[in-house]
Structure formats: structure tokens, C-alpha cells
Amino acid sequence: MNSRATRPIADRLHEGPVDYRNYIDGQFVDGGDYIEVTNPADGRLLGRVPESGADTVDAAVIAARRAQSAWEKRPPIERAGYLRQISAKVREHRVELADIIVREQGKVRPLAEVEIDFTASYIDYMAEWARRLEGEVITSDRQNETIFLLRKPMGVVAGILPWNFPFFLIARKLAPALITGNTIVIKPSEETPINAFVFAELLAETDLPAGVVNIIGGRGVAAGQAMVEHRSVDLVTFTGSVATGSRIMQTAGRNLTRVNLELGGKAPAIVLANADLDLAAKAIYDSRVINTGQVCNCAERVYVERAVHDAFIDKLKGLFEATRYGDPSHETDLHMGPLVNKIGLDKVARAVDLAREQGGTVITGGRIADRSSGFHYEPTLIAGVGADHDIMRSETFGPVLPVQVVDGLDEAITLANDSEYGLTSSIFTNDLNAALQVSRELKFGETYINREHFEAMQGFHAGRRKSGIGGADGKHGLYEFTETHVVYIQGR
Ligand code: NAD
Numbered sequence: 001m002n003s004r005a006t007r008p009i010a011d012r013l014h015e016g017p018v019d020y021r022n023y024i025d026g027q028f029v030d031g032g033d034y035i036e037v038t039n040p041a042d043g044r045l046l047g048r049v050p051e052s053g054a055d056t057v058d059a060a061v062i063a064a065r066r067a068q069s070a071w072e073k074r075p076p077i078e079r080a081g082y083l084r085q086i087s088a089k090v091r092e093h094r095v096e097l098a099d100i101i102v103r104e105q106g107k108v109r110p111l112a113e114v115e116i117d118f119t120a121s122y123i124d125y126m127a128e129w130a131r132r133l134e135g136e137v138i139t140s141d142r143q144n145e146t147i148f149l150l151r152k153p154m155g156v157v158a159g160i161l162p163w164n165f166p167f168f169l170i171a172r173k174l175a176p177a178l179i180t181g182n183t184i185v186i187k188p189s190e191e192t193p194i195n196a197f198v199f200a201e202l203l204a205e206t207d208l209p210a211g212v213v214n215i216i217g218g219r220g221v222a223a224g225q226a227m228v229e230h231r232s233v234d235l236v237t238f239t240g241s242v243a244t245g246s247r248i249m250q251t252a253g254r255n256l257t258r259v260n261l262e263l264g265g266k267a268p269a270i271v272l273a274n275a276d277l278d279l280a281a282k283a284i285y286d287s288r289v290i291n292t293g294q295v296c297n298c299a300e301r302v303y304v305e306r307a308v309h310d311a312f313i314d315k316l317k318g319l320f321e322a323t324r325y326g327d328p329s330h331e332t333d334l335h336m337g338p339l340v341n342k343i344g345l346d347k348v349a350r351a352v353d354l355a356r357e358q359g360g361t362v363i364t365g366g367r368i369a370d371r372s373s374g375f376h377y378e379p380t381l382i383a384g385v386g387a388d389h390d391i392m393r394s395e396t397f398g399p400v401l402p403v404q405v406v407d408g409l410d411e412a413i414t415l416a417n418d419s420e421y422g423l424t425s426s427i428f429t430n431d432l433n434a435a436l437q438v439s440r441e442l443k444f445g446e447t448y449i450n451r452e453h454f455e456a457m458q459g460f461h462a463g464r465r466k467s468g469i470g471g472a473d474g475k476h477g478l479y480e481f482t483e484t485h486v487v488y489i490q491g492r
Pocket of ligand 1: 160161162163164165187188189190218219220221223224225228239240241242243244245247248262263264265295296395397423461463467468
């Protein structure tokens, strides 16, 4: 194993596996034990990252705390300058960074490049808020009194990340935290940490003051748990599964630490008889195979009106059967790569087996793919499912789409809302009244009308029910990283 290097990122990718080090207080420090990171397409070792424990977490949080008050005192426009240095570094290394997430997550290259570019734009977008952060002046009941509502940083933020958009999620935590005057400790997923450690190397090339951003490796049950338990952490911002989110909330409850939770989804897509069926089929299909179905906000269940059910299934079948999938580190022009790991593959296989047992009809796909290596599952379309079938209720997180027939919009809305998840939803229709009705009646954080599921950075991505607490992006996401402070000034 080579030690982590001063060699250019691009060279390192094509040599042997590398050991990465934690980035704490502006220094790269060894972490003791290591976690091995492999390519899900071929099982090859890509590198090792520190398996941090509570001591390392403590050092990172202390560094972030030490850096925070000076960081908060800088005018926001100065903080924006540092963010722009970071986004420039990301753009400069876009090809290598994309290459890393292709290898460690199994993402197809065009999507990996979109993720890197979107990340740079997201950092710039958050930097633009520097001159727009505002408080309020409130009228008083008292003579000669002025009441100010100030927005202040929370302090030290702990950002805990999933593996499905590993690089973008760094920015979704870091950029709003920094522009509002917080400092941060980030722990990437143990499945896809290398991109975060390379990002740390890019940070080290900027003028960012030491301790403002700290990046540590580790597993959820040790490092993640220690971050949530730490008394000097003011906000835990977490993206991941419902089960982990619930555990984090319980742990954070001990110190009454604030949490912001972006959790799972089971997004419904409603297709009415008056929809443009080609548009609907393509948008829903794209939404299901993008990132091999491992996206929290993409269509996971479909409700289609009876009159167009058969025609719609035919269109979807054609699309599913034309899916090209394989090893994105060697093949180009793919729709999908592998699933992220064996656990993910087994989960998808079990979900499809259960769908069959419960009466669903597999139209196409339905098996672990016959490939010599990699965690590949066949793109799968299932019809004949019912509202109580597991495949319509639990998050599958794979390239599997179940379709249920409905008799009208009211039934579709009732079924869509009958879910413990409430992140995103969609409808395909040419009827304005139907679009208005779902805007009123769907109980989800987001609804997409006649388009694929994908949020805008200036929107607000927030789940209802078990899909989360709080949200990200836009003005509302930004203010999740602030506390209010009301100041009463009594004049004479
Ligand atoms: P996960 O919950 O298994 O892990 C996420 C992170 O939590 C990892 O870094 C892990 O190390 C850490 N962790 C695990 N146990 C912990 C604990 N006890 N304390 C603290 N940290 C702990 O999720 P995942 O498998 O990486 O991600 C997939 C899930 O994320 C899916 O459910 C998906 O829907 C969801 N997701 C949601 C959004 C959103 O915006 N709502 C976005 C992307 C992914």
C-alpha cells in the first residue's frame, strides 16, 4: 500500500491503492486502523481510509470549535471568497473527481460528471447568499424600543453522509454551514469515502483557515455515533436511511442537540389517462434507473389509470429491456452501473422475490444479473401489485419499478399518501385541474408535474413523515444552519 501522497490526484488513481489520512485542523493526521474501500464493479481495492474512534472525533470537533468564533466574525462576503476558492478547485479537478466516484460508487461517468459540476455550482450558489443573509426589525409595543431578530450561526456542525451522491452531499452540508458562519466536521460514508479525502487535499490547497472544515473517516456505529454524542456539536445534519436517522435522533436527544435529517423515500408517480404517455414512461424510467435506482427522491412506485395501463406497461417494458448496464470504470455509454455493495444487491433481490410471492408479475428482469463480477441486478418492471404489497411500501433502492392500476385520480392520491415516506411525488397529466388537485392534496415535500424527479438547488428539499426533519437547499435550507437571536433596544 502506498502512503497517501503528494503526487497529483490523476496519477494516483491509476497506480496502486492509497492510504488516506484524516484532515483535522488543517493537518493530515494518521488514523490508526483502516477501512478498505473497493470498486463495486470488480471488487478491486481502491484505497484505505482511517477507521476513526471517539478520540479522533473529539480532536476534530475541538478544532472546529476553536476555529468557529473567528470564522463567524469574518464578513459573509469574505467567507464567500473561500467558498469560491473551493468551487474553483472542484472545477479544476472535475475529471479526476468524477473518476473517483465512478470507481468507488459505481456511478456511470456522465452522471458522475454532473454530480461534480453540480457540486461546484451549489457551492457558488451558497456563496451568493453572502450579501442576502437577512434578519428582521420587529415593531415594539413600547415607546422608543427597537426589536432586532438576528440570524446567527449554530456553531459546530456535524455532517454525516450517505454513499449515493457522496460528493454533492459534502457541499450540501458544508456550503450552507460555512456561509452562515459555522464550522464543520464531515464524516463520509464508509462505502464511498475516498472522494471526501481527495476533497480535503483540495481544501488544503486553498486559503481556508485551519479547523473550519475537518474531514474524518469511520464507521457509523463508532465515529458517527461519537459525532452525534459530542457535547460540543450544535447541529447534526444527516443524510441516510430512516433507521439510522431514528437512531441519531435518539442519541442527539440526550444532549438536546439539534438535528436536520434527510432520509429515505418511496416516491409515487401518478400517470393519468390524459397524460403524454411517452413523456411519462421515459421520465419515470429515467428516474428509476438513474444511479442504478439508488436515489432517495426518484419514482419508486407507479399508479396508472386503467384505460392506459397496458399501453403504459408496453412502453416501460421497451425502455427497461433496452437498458445497458455494466462496469462504468471500463465501459462507456451505460445507463447503469452496479449496486453499491452486496447488502444492496441482496436487499433488491429479496424485495423482488417477495413481490412475486405476494402476487406481482415480473414483466421483465427479476434476477441478479449473470455477470462475472459486480453487484448487478437486472432492470426490473413489475405489474399486478397491490397497495399492501411490500414492493409498494418499503424503499427498494434499486432498478425495480412496481406499477399498480388505479381507477382515477382520487384513488391514486389516497394510495400515494398512504405511506410512511413523504419525500417526493409526481404526476403526469395534461389536465390543469388534476395538477392543481395534487398540489393541494398530495402530502409530500415535493411534487413534480410532467417531469422527472430531481430537485433544484434554489428549491427546498424536505421530507414529511419518516422521510425527514427539516430540509436542504435554497433560502429555507440555508436558515436551518442558523439560530435566531432577538435583541430589544430600549431608547429614551
Ligand atoms: P445509512 O443510514 O446506512 O448511512 C448513512 C451514514 O450514517 C453513513 O455515513 C454511516 O456511517 C452513518 N451511520 C450509520 N449508523 C450511524 C449511527 N448509529 N450514528 C451516526 N451515524 C451513523 O444510509 P446509506 O445506506 O449510506 O444511504 C442510503 C439512504 O440514504 C437511503 O435510505 C436514501 O433514501 C437516503 N438518502 C436520502 C436523501 C435525502 O435527501 N432525503 C439523499 C440521499 C440518500
